């Protein structure tokens with residue numbers, strides 16, 4: 001059994017088409033996979049068809065970006081969402097992304113960068129969800145985008161514009177209204193202070209927590225497992241696959257369970 005409850009395709013910031021993500025997963029021995037594109041579900045049907053052919057169970061999913069006082073960019077995964085019901089939410093989030101991208105582009109132009117929103121949209125290619133990495137590339141950043149992000153695109157940096165909608169509570173509500181289960185994605189990726197992670201998980205009332213994740217340390221994994229146990233939440237896990245040459249997330253089976261337990265798949269409501 002290899003459970004991978006997050007992966008990304010060209011519908012957001014992944015490198016491969018949905019069917020190719022599933023094919024790579026099958027090769028890596030993944031038994032249960034979620035294609036969890038950022039604010040997009042347009043690739044899920046293709047993934048499900050490929051999964052049927054290749055013998056990989058596909059959990060329909062979306063990864064929603066939202067805001068929270070502890071994180072400018074918090075991610076909540078919705079599993080088992082009804083694709084038609086969640087679609088208007090994705091469309092609104094995609095429009096909000098284009099609006100925000102336009103504001104960031106304007107800011108960058110103010111710092112002398114020669115780019116337009118159309119350049120950033122072109123950089124996003126066929127993606128439904130434009131994001132800051134596309135903007136960075138349209139501004140001329142190449143290779144490791146980290147330094148460009150640090151100078152211009154992270155909270156507090158020169159050209160940063162915060163996301164305004166939805167907040168974390170709204171995202172969870174929207175996922176549930178679409179018949180889904182809400183799981184807080186990789187908490188220690190977005191937040192580093194254990195006290196804040198603790199408070200976030202206790203206060204949000206989600207259904208699960210992505211406990212097993214490549215960047216989570218043993219200590220962080222222990223903390224998340226204890227919280228899941230105490231609060232009755234489902235511990236999930238993923239390697240957050242973004243494609244074969246992605247800088248950070250390029251392999252399935254990359255999370256460490258530290259022998260502490262195994263990820264679980266939230267039951268369909």
Ligand code: AMP
Nearest residue numbers: 065073130131132133145146149150154
């Ligand atoms: P957005 O969807 O516009 O909020 O952009 C989020 C994406 O930006 C993340 O999924 C990362 O791929 C990327 N990102 C965020 N922070 C950094 C950083 N410090 N360095 C490089 N990439 C980053």
Ligand code: MN
Nearest residue numbers: 063075185186
């Ligand atoms: Mn994420």
